[in-house]
Amino acid sequence: MNGMDRIEKISTERKFAKYVSQNILGMIGISAYVIADTFFISRAEGAGGITALNLVLPLYSLIFGIGAMIGVGSATRFNILRARNDERAELYFSNAVMFAVILGALFMLVGALLPGQLIAVLGGDAQIVKIGTPYTRIFLMFAPFFMGNHICNAFVRNDGNPSRAMQATLFSSLFNIVMDYVLMFPLGMGMAGAALATAFSPVVGILICCTHFFSKRSTVRFIWQRPSVRRIVEACQLGMAAFIGELSSGVTTAVFNYLILGLAGNDGVAAYGIVANTAIVATSIFNGVSQGAQPLLSESYGKGDRTSVKKILKLSVGTAIILALLVIFVAVCFTQPIVNIFNSEHNAKMAAYALEGVRLYFVGFLFAGFNIVGTGYLSATESAKWAFVTSIVRGVVAIIVCAYVLSWLFGMTGIWLAFPAAELVTTLLMLVAIGGNRSLN
Template sequence: MTKNTPFQDFIRYSFFSIMGMIAISCYILADTFFVAQGLGTNGLAALNLAIPTYDFIHGTGLMLGMGGATRFSILKSQNNQKGADTIFTNTVYLGIFFSIIFMLGGLFFSGSLARLLGANQNTFEMTNTYLRVMMLFSPAFIFNDIILCFVRNDGNPRLSMIATVCGSLFNVVFDYIFIFPCNMGMLGAVLATGFSPVVGLTIMSPHWLGKKRGFHFRKLVPDADSIRTNISLGFPSLLSQISAAIVMIIFNMLILGLEGNTGVAAYGVIANISLVVLSFYTGIAQGIQPLVSHSYGRKKTDGIRQFLRYAMISMVILSAVMYLILFVFADPIASAFNSEHNAKLQEIAITGLKLYFTSLVFAGFNIILSMYFTSVEKALPAQIISLLRGLILIIPIAFLFANLWDMTGVWMSFPATELVTAVVGAVLYFIYKNRLYSK
């Protein structure tokens, strides 16, 4: 990080991180496209009902990876190798623990979970299949997220990006093979997705198994302080993913009542495009995290502010470009996922694309600011931002707006939530910006 200018470091880490996050988001986007083509409206609705569980699994992996890797970056900048190894080892312990929980849930409770998420007789079997297999693959998802974060923070963002891109390409290719030539339906879609992180872990193995890595697994008794630090710093990353899951669950529930399975299928288009769009912001946030944490560990306040400024300027430019694309091309984007040429689905999706994504600049601000607070070990404001956008505000606003304005209210509840959260986030930033090194 010290051989380049700050701007060069920002471009390098953010670019590779954005590419990696886009690739991860394409795991589900590829499923959405091929399921829409192969299984139609009911298949798309079933997939959309199951996706929130993926957000919980991926969020858990990010919580452990980002929490552990953030602390690892700070300890590494201070040349504390023992502490770095301790935090990595305890992150692995946590990964094993949560993997077992998700696997048990997939074995014994996938059917109950499918019904809880809203599956009916037309969508239950496909939803249940996707949930069960995906939860059985949870160790691959969780450890892929963990290793990605540590490899990137260990000075190798390029390898992290290559691993995620290759995993995503594998998913796209085998989605097609399993769903169409092999005629495996929803099982094929989830198998392609499940094996994708295995590909990523394999590609990263020269680093995380190599002798030059900066983190090592040690035979240690689980350390309560390391575990607490990991979860505290990583919790906003989990909340960010949970917020996406909660939004999906609440919106699915509201839209089922307003427009039925066709409405849920239309929302599936918006929700999955949102995964890709928001991955740009998550990529920027994760890109500046090791840079900000490194500057924080060395008490370089100018560097911290500089990286945050680069991130926010990039976010505003990207938001304008992406919204323009989504607004102008809403019709062909919706058509790509509407294999049955359902006029009602098309109309709902086009309106949703134009209204839902007015949230972009506020969502990007919140995602980056939350990661900034995490990077400087200020977990509380990061958690406040994540809780507001993922739980405290979105639920009452969604129900209120849906009751007042039906589908228009559903679409506008997300921008309203992000706007209010952004205002609170700005206040928190001004409160905390002069307390970077307070304990």
């Protein structure tokens, strides 16, 4: 290895460490307020509150998924075109923001008119509808801000400022956690207070991102223009994996809720709420690796630098495997304390379901980490078809099939095993997709 190669190797690895570490911290910050919601709601409303929260999680996933698809896809397209000195790059930010407003308005309409009916459709009984309606109405009214936060964060990160992107997510999450407590307990606002804290947190994130956009180092500009359907479709093709990655948790939650209600009732759904919300933290770690590597991959790919693309992919996969082993170790060794945190009513039946759930479910992250990193790599290198196929198999097809088959064979144990089984199937497909990707050949 000559001197120049050694400098380039160090530069790539240092960039990777910087981007990935800061994105992991940022993504953990995002997941932290979901955990805070679950904890405070469990204290204020008990198992009924956790059940209501878990039933509306698919709505969160849909909103976050749309924001991630538009944001990650547009920012990736921006990075690739900028690496090629293409002037169209600067049009993608403003187009993304406009579509976030348009699509977010649809969720606002549903939140204003049909929140209770929505919870009932998702499986809530009269008690759960009563508990969950204020929460659902409020967070749906802030849908444009949730989407906008994803977009701003992605563009700040791809514009070479991962530190500011991390600060935005961490401070918005800290705001949410503090306000969760203040609004729910000293002010006694219950579920409505939790929703308000969550709803205003992306506003904080957007404001922090704006400090980058208005700085001299920013190359991102908002340009008034007519919204372009063609441009948003081009962006969403590269952001589809991010969309399905977010949506998959919602699909999993909806399918599991339906099956668990038949197997174990509200106690089972509450137990799954503990498992699912704890798993969000683990998922956020791998999303941090994937999204941290994405700007580096798309820039190297845009320049035609296949050596760097291969190097970044190897670093991403190696990091994901090490973190997966760490996540599984923590989940297995600290299962009881994790469940106890959310079991304020000391519900023995719910605790028994949750203890088994955490231990079995988390084994799937050994494969999920590789799959999340793999889909991010495929999207960043314009392999949109493979990114879509692997994402749809992982997030929809495999998880639904495995959940139905394994729950029929093994009951609640089969529910917990469905996630590891689906991720294993996806891993086999992912190896084929990455092996045939043209950026490595």
